[in-house]
Amino acid sequence: MASKIEIRKEGKLGRVYYPAPYLTNDNLEYYADAYEVGPEKIIATYAAATQHVDQGLSLTLFFKDTATTRDINKAQITAWKAGIKTIYYIRIRQMALEGTEVSDCVSCML
Known part of the structure; x- marks a missing residue:
């Protein structure tokens, strides 16, 4: 998610x-959302699934807004070494739209 x-x-x-x-x-x-899980666990999950799939999987990596280009490159290399053939998207969490942040009770915000 x-x-x-x-x-x-x-x-x-x-x-x-x-x-x-x-x-x-x-x-x-x-x-835990995809940004909290981190790219390492997502890569490991896709690497395990790739062994059982005849076609490629559409991998999307998620990074927090503090990620550097070094972090992204490290994840790409890790994915390649794990046998991932394609990374389709790299998403970096951006700040929510002004005034839309959820900081307290989640149910109360809806």
Whole structure:
């Protein structure tokens, strides 16, 4: 999951918030988005799956906004060594739209 709460800009509606399925304050600690998991675990998961797939997998790497080009290059090399054939996207977390950050009770923000 890329984000616990996805913020989309919808034409006339403005911003629409989509929480992850079944997300509550009680189970929030069990959810980790792709940016929190980090590229190493994502690469390891795809490398394990690649062995059982005849075609290539569409790998997307997620980095926090503090990532450097060295971090990205290191992840690309790790993926190549793990047998990943293609990295389609590299996403770097950017600050949320002004005024849309979720900082307190997730349910209260919806």
